[in-house]
Amino acid sequence: MRVLAAMSGGVDSAVAAALAVDAGHDVTGVHLALSPDRQTLRSGARGCCSVEDAHDARRVADELGIPFYVWDLAERFTEDVVDDFVAEYAAGRTPNPCLRCNEKIKFSAVLDRARALGFDAVVTGHHARLADGELRRSVDAAKDQSYVLGVLTAEQLAAAVFPLGGMTKDRVREIAAERGFAVATKADSHDICFIPDGDTRGFLARRLGEQPGPVVDAATGATVGEHAGAYGFTVGQRRGLGVTAGDSRPRYVLGIEPVTRTVTIGTADLAGVGRIVTAAPTWTGAPPELPFRAEVQLRAHGVPVLCEVTGNDADGLQILLDEQQRGVAAGQSAVLYEPDPERGDRVLGQAAIRSTGDRAATTGPGPSA
Structure with missing residues (x-):
């Protein structure tokens, strides 16, 4: 299979690319340049996608003996991720830029370009699993990234490869060290990549005044x-x-x-809410028949809670929580998982939260969060 390995310059994407080579695929590495001023996108372990990261990715590609390219997607990233982030906060909502980047950049812009160039799939270092075409949690619960991938469609998942979902992060670093990759001990990037100093309020103040x-x-x-x-x-x-x-x-x-x-x-x-009203959902496979029981995760590292899902999915869903939750904000993503204990790691889909309210009020949109 001819695959494109998205290489951020970190240890996860380096090992994912190496495992794709080991699997016998025809692999080409690509690093995404996401900012016009890439020198500003890293501060220690914060941020990513800087010139330093591009060099790290290129060194790994050289060691693997695979072709390597840098794709400039800065304009698309600014429009679809950064501008969206600012607009959502201006509207009183709380967006997840990593989820939006996966949706609009890594599995839309990149996948579209990869297919146009004749590639069969895109390989990434996300900690999630694909089993029989179904998106599932990583075996490493602490590093699981299925939440931010819940926005992907079945068509996108069919052209995705996640080699790391069956191993722990410690094992990923061990593999990198065994291969002599310099990134084996590189710190994970965290927070929002385009706000490398971590000051979200200051970033928004500069944009919005x-x-x-x-x-x-x-x-x-x-x-x-x-x-x-x-x-x-x-x-x-x-x-x-x-x-x-x-x-x-x-x-x-x-x-x-x-x-x-x-x-x-x-x-x-x-502060607790028991009812969530969402925008129209996206499903990772065939849409479940409403109503249905599920587990819902409301933040990237949140604890899932059992719920009842009702509504008209063309207009949005109503999610009734078995237990009240705090900190549920409009703009966040409600990611739904299979509630069966034996299959509770399967992602069903997701929807953006529009509003929240008391579980007792089961009609209408309810008060905005």
């Missing part, structure tokens, strides 16, 4: 503080609220209203 507004207490309706921009907050946030409560109980962000620029806060007893 100051947009002052009130911080309101949900219980009393009183204004208890001011902020410089609602985009600097996300639902469920506890620290950095900039207010002093009248008692010792911690406060959490309960809601963000972008038009009035109001950030609503409240105590933990007000």
